[in-house]
Amino acid sequence: MNIQSVILSGGSGTRLWPASREQYPKQLLALTGTDSLLQATARRLDGFAGAVLADTIVVSNEEYRFVIAEQLRQMGKRGRIVLEPAGRNTAPALTLAALLASVDGADPVLLVMPADHVIPNLAAFQGAIAEGAAHAEAGAFVTFGIVPDRAETGYGYIRSGAAIEDGKSARALDAFVEKPDAATAAEYVASGRYLWNSGIFMMKASRWLAAIDRFNPAMAQACRSAMDQATNDADFVRADKAAFLACPSDSIDYAVMEKLPTAAELGRGVVVPLSAGWSDVGAWDALWEVSDKDAAGNVGRGDVMFESTEGTMVMAESRLVAAIGLKDMVVVETPDAVMVAHKSNTQDVKKIVARLKAEGRSQATSHRKVFRPWGWYDSIDSGDRFQVKRIVVNPGAKLSLQMHHHRAEHWIVVRGTAEVTNGDKVFLLSENESTYIPLGHTHRLANPGKVPLEIIEVQSGSYLGEDDIVRFEDIYSR
Template sequence: MTIQSVILSGGSGTRLWPASREQYPKQLLALTGTDTLLQATARRLDGFNAAVAPDTIVVSNEEYRFVIAEQLRQLGKRGRIVLEPAGRNTAPALTLAALLAVRGNADPVLLVMPADHVIPDIASFQTAIAEGESLAEAGAFVTFGIVPDRAETGYGYIRSGDGVAGAASARSIDAFVEKPDAATAAKYVASGDYLWNSGIFMMKASRWLAAIECFNPEMAAACRRAMDAATDDADFVRADKTAFLTSPSDSIDYAVMEKLPSAPELGRGVVVPMAAGWSDVGAWDALWQVCEKDSAGNVGRGDVMFESSEDTMVMAESRLVAAIGLKDMVVVETPDAVMVAHKRNTQDVKKIVARLKAEGRTQANSHRKVFRPWGWYDSIDNGERFQVKRIVVNPGAKLSLQMHHHRAEHWIVVKGTAEVTNGDQVFLLTENQSTYIPLGHTHRLANPGKVPLEIIEVQSGSYLGEDDIVRFEDTYGR
């Protein structure tokens, strides 16, 4: 039987601010190596000794779609990216993926993985998956419980029961348990009967759909209508918005896994223990725990210097950061924000994000560097009535044909060749050449070359917001 990878990639990761932002969340970032968390997730079955579907199903939203497609392309992987019109938690997301997986009368075993986890021990992960696959083929609903190495209050737990006949390590699920206090967590770990709830699942697509029909027919009907009316656009499958918005919101655990004992004919729930260095990197202290450290327990990313510091993490994105005399601290530097916290307080980062949102500050939602389907731009300077951007356009890509009501623009090419539409003129510019786009002129920037096009754009006018764009034609359907 074929395993179909399903990656759930809709979270915003606010507790890893300022690196993670609502418009560019943690799963799209390379936090532990050269791969982003999404890419590392997509690689987890590489070399697995079983049939694996060539296309990875990713469930996400419109905001991240082009970045996800590009990150999969960089790995040489094909993706079918299901776009949710709105967030409805993990159960509807998996239902959309299952409906896509059974197209053409297929019925693969779904391996459902959040996009934002870290699992360094791939061999142990694949051993657990192999055991889970055989159980799922036999009709079970499988989840993977992380063998705890400490009394953790930030995770939910699974109380395991008796062993499963014929399985190497799987056990029945006695109960799902909410996040405990410290004393209760210590008792859980000491008992040996409790595992951390990883949020990773395996089951046949048909079994999941039958369970949703049984336990939440309203959700099942809404998702079926949404996929029946879905539109396919290259790598993307757009679920119908009107239908999907009628779906209730619920998690995989609550919607199905906890209810299985009431309907044994659907299949039983089992948990496979996994000891693979797993972390959901839910906060900066969790990321510190899974990163490689120096002899003093420090973790540095970017241009970082430590002096007389211990057990500290420093992430530097755009400049040198020197850490002197720090212990158990986290410092994260980005071009537009710096966060400094004690490791024991990193869960409170979300409170800062909430305050930024309440005050309408852009740092809650976006980075200074913003990715677009055609490339990216970085707002490198701004002041009263002006803004300066560095713009990079990928080979063969082009921006929309557009105009602005409130600003004019000056473009200077610093690398590559630009094809410029300026009013009724179309012409090429090369390095060190420039053009002026008057206010109200229809214009477009394209890269006809084989190397990235880089320009400096100087905007001037009474309003410089990104919403001052009137699009007449757009390759990306915006």
């Protein structure tokens, strides 16, 4: 049996604003340790006793592709990154992954995991996966139900049926149930038959494709056409846009899992109980729950000081944050926004994000520090007709050959060596050297060295927006 890890990396995580933003969502953030949630998900089968295929399949959108590729590279993981031209929910994403996994007649067992969950007990997780894999190999559609420790109204539930006679914990999958009210949730937990819906699944690739053919032929056809016409670009598999846009939107639950009782010949549904400290980290209070705390129940990340404070989470990204006399609060500081909320109101953060979007404010979608395939930049100051950026270019990387209609630029090298194209001249700049790029000049910045190149860029002109770029050459196909 071969297990193919499939990571679904969609979603914007608006309830974890201001750390999570549309262009850099929560799965790319290191919220619980040194790894991002995506990286932690990719490590989840490290040391697993079964046969796990080396290449992880990640399904994502165009916006995150280079950050995902870099995060996998940093941890020494090989990945095939499938790019969706548009969001169509989890069922089409899994279908694209199943088609890729089936190339050359392969038929692995797919382990499908959202990229933004926290699972601290890996031994318990891998034990459940081993049990689920045996059922999946035999043709079942497996989901994993989280053993509830409270009557939670924010999760969907799975109702389990009769025990499966294999001497282990798996049970027949009876039904998926929508998020309940408080009284119903209490009844569910008391009954012992209900588990939280984790969104983690296992099945053979061929079984999933057969089920999509049966239950949603339009989705199957659109995904097949998109992959038949897909293009390969470095680590990326680009599904064809025109074909994929015709694909209906649906979740794995609705598209297949809930319909299995009507098509027993496709395979039965199985639910494996999972008790491994799981959390979907849907809001700041959920992150506080799964984080290590001090004796007063406080969680601090970054440069944080607590005084007469309890039950509080403070996340500081760019400066010292001192919390004095707080109780059950969440404070999140980033270079361009600070959010303060009571833990009982953290679900309302999405309302702030909606207001920011309605007002067209950049804090809804992007951070001050913006990642690019060649490195990153941080807009450290701006005013009327000027902007100052700190730019870091990775070793061997280079920006596009480009031109601006409305601004000139001054570049000052702080660290490393810069290869500069300025009009028809190409030359090197060392630390403490600078150059001037006049308005309208074709130019490029590259790092020919072995260490990161860091420069300060001062822009001046009548318009300084990122859309004032005319690209002539770009190795990243933008």
